Amino acid sequence: MGLEVALWRAVAVYRGLALVYAAVLIAKNFGGYAHPLGGWAVLAVMAAWTVYTVFAYRDPRRRGRLLPAADVAVAAGCVLATAWVETPGNIAAGRPTLPVSWVAAAVLSWAVAGGRRLGIAAAGILAVANLLVHALAQTSRGIGTVTINGIVLLFLAGLVVGHVVRLALDAEARLARAVELESATRERERLARRIHDSVLQVLAMVQRRGGELGGEAAELGRLAGEQEAALRSLIGTSPSRPPVRAVRAPGGGSGREVDLAPLLTAHASTSVTVSTPATAVPLPEHAAREVEAAVAAALDNVRRHCGEGARAWVLLEDDGTGRVTVSVRDDGPGMAADRLDRAAADGRLGVAQSIRGRIRDLGGEVSIVSAPGEGTEIEMTVPVPR
Known part of the structure; x- marks a missing residue:
């Protein structure tokens, strides 16, 4: 009753x-x-x-x-x-x-x-x-x-x-929501056990054997490793994160908020490590999609300019003061201090538009720290309307 x-x-x-x-x-x-x-x-x-x-x-x-x-x-x-x-x-x-x-x-x-x-x-x-x-x-x-x-x-x-x-x-x-989440967690754990006993072990074996054989098999092994990391991230995602939810936007209109963490976690792979808070990091949907696109552009730069063996780390922080910070760091060769200015002068506006332009339109700031031989770190900070 x-x-x-x-x-x-x-x-x-x-x-x-x-x-x-x-x-x-x-x-x-x-x-x-x-x-x-x-x-x-x-x-x-x-x-x-x-x-x-x-x-x-x-x-x-x-x-x-x-x-x-x-x-x-x-x-x-x-x-x-x-x-x-x-x-x-x-x-x-x-x-x-x-x-x-x-x-x-x-x-x-x-x-x-x-x-x-x-x-x-x-x-x-x-x-x-x-x-x-x-x-x-x-x-x-x-x-x-x-x-x-x-x-x-x-x-x-x-x-x-x-x-x-x-x-x-x-x-x-x-209480009903808590019971639902508990049931979802148990089902996720059950599926994770079955996947771990079958699919993940097969992908790990393909990655290991591909690396041993070399050649085209090594490429197949690398892809299998990326899919294994993505699958582990998927089955390990906490179901307690709130989904997209309707909120009252300033001025009386209707808006939507999205948890930024799952959007960034989707970019995790064997070469990309994503770290997010245990709690949700809600942003207006447009802002969350723009930040995620800027992170994707930064990771694309790492793949293109640092080589296949380069690693990258994405860190999401929300200190509760009304600002969310996302940093993308790599262990690549780094770059000279004036490289971005020379790239913009030559008409190559990848960083200027895909990263700085997006964050600037959100009212945020971008800080880029790099030096030859020391990798690159891009820090993006955007305001959060409360």
């Missing part, structure tokens, strides 16, 4: 008990009513509506707008009927309305269905009905403390119950 079902059952139980309490008071006070039969008629309406709502609220399809609106309307009508059934003297003396606390069931229903805002709205409608009882009865003493206390309790019920219900439903959703 889900939490929401339990909440609706609790409201139904409250509605039934409150009906019994109202029936006891009507039976006790009907002799002093201006229209005694009217009191019993109101009780009959309350009983019929209680039976109907107990079954109606069980069906999620009927919990839309019509049923809760009718619920509040019936409760308000029963409250207003007090001005006709009761005598003005009894109303002025502070005698409670005919339904007494039964009307709070409508407030609870609205709070469960829509949270504290709808709960407060329902309480406001019934508060107006309680005030109209005194206006219609034309009492001279004004509104008594019993009426004020009842109105305050209605507002508190709508506020507190609506807030607690939203918290409880959110907690239930998080």
Whole structure:
């Protein structure tokens, strides 16, 4: 049984008990009513509506707008009927309305269905009905403390119950997500064991034998090694990372955020090591794709200018201060201090456009440190909108 079902059952139980309490008071006070039969008629309406709502609220399809609106309307009508059934003297003396606390069931229903805002709205409608009882009865003493206390309790019920219900439903959703993640982790571990016992061992053997045979077999072995590294990275990726999610963008529009870490991890291979934080690093989707493209351009430069044997390391850092830093370092031959300027003067704008241009458009900065024989390190820093 889900939490929401339990909440609706609790409201139904409250509605039934409150009906019994109202029936006891009507039976006790009907002799002093201006229209005694009217009191019993109101009780009959309350009983019929209680039976109907107990079954109606069980069906999620009927919990839309019509049923809760009718619920509040019936409760308000029963409250207003007090001005006709009761005598003005009894109303002025502070005698409670005919339904007494039964009307709070409508407030609870609205709070469960829509949270504290709808709960407060329902309480406001019934508060107006309680005030109209005194206006219609034309009492001279004004509104008594019993009426004020009842109105305050209605507002508190709508506020507190609506807030607690939203918290409880959110907690239930998080628990379901945690169970789902645990199941996904177990399934991933099961698949990883099977893959390790078959595919990964075959790829490792092809890599080893290809290196021993040399020639074209060595190239085949290198490709097998890259696929083994990529597959290990895939089955080792934590399923707890949040997927692409919709967020509210500045200015009220809708935007998307993407975890940058999996995008960079996809570039891992036998020659490229990617290190990312254990937690997600969310960026706006456009920014994440641009950073990933800049990293891809940097790794492409390593392959083209440093040779097949060169290694590269990609490090992703998010220090929580509103800036994300990605560094790409290689162990290649490095370059002279003026090489990039000479390349730009010759019209070769790979670094200037593919890396610096992309990061600059995101409002970030690029720092390149290199020297002959010491490799190259490219550090890209971009702001993160929070």
